Amino acid sequence: MKNAPLCCALFALAAALFSGCNRGAAESSPRSVVEPAAAYNAARGLKLTAFAAEFIQLATAEFTAVRVPAAAVLRTVQGTFVYVENGGWFLRTPVKLGASSSDGASFVLADGLYEGDRIVTHGVRALWLAELHFLRAGQACAHEG
Numbered sequence: 001m002k003n004a005p006l007c008c009a010l011f012a013l014a015a016a017l018f019s020g021c022n023r024g025a026a027e028s029s030p031r032s033v034v035e036p037a038a039a040y041n042a043a044r045g046l047k048l049t050a051f052a053a054e055f056i057q058l059a060t061a062e063f064t065a066v067r068v069p070a071a072a073v074l075r076t077v078q079g080t081f082v083y084v085e086n087g088g089w090f091l092r093t094p095v096k097l098g099a100s101s102s103d104g105a106s107f108v109l110a111d112g113l114y115e116g117d118r119i120v121t122h123g124v125r126a127l128w129l130a131e132l133h134f135l136r137a138g139q140a141c142a143h144e145g
Helices: 004-018 023-028 050-055 124-137
Strands: 038-041 045-048 059-062 067-069 074-076 079-086 089-094 096-100 106-111 118-122
Touching: 038 124, 045 050, 045 079, 045 124, 074 124, 079 124, 089 124, 118 124
Parallel strands: none
Antiparallel strands: 038 045, 045 089, 059 118, 067 106, 074 079, 079 089, 079 118, 096 106
C-alpha cells in the first residue's frame, strides 16, 4: 500500500483536469469537451466514469456481517465514514465503530450500515479527495449530476 499516496495524488490531479475547471484552455480549443472524471451531487455523493473507477482500482463488497474491513473506513476530523454505493453513486456515510480485530484488519460495526449495503473496500481515499475537490476547491466548476 506504499503507492496509495501517489495513486490518490494522481486521482486528484485527474479529477481537477477532467472537472472542467480549466475552461480557458477548453474555450480556445476546437476539440470536443472531455467528460469529467467524476460528478458530485450533495444528496447522492460521487459518480465516477468507468475510466476513473478503473484508475483508482475501485472495489466494493456487500456488507453482510457485523465487521467492516479497515480499508473501507475513512476517519476525518468530521467523523468516521464509509462510502456506500447506490446506483453507481458513492455516498460518504457516517458509521460508529466498536473494537478492532486483533490484527487491525477490521472493526465491529456499532451503527450506520444495513445488511446488503455495498461499501467501497478499495479506493476510499481517492473518493474522499475527489469529494474534497468538489466541496472545497472546485465548487464553481463542479459538475452537478
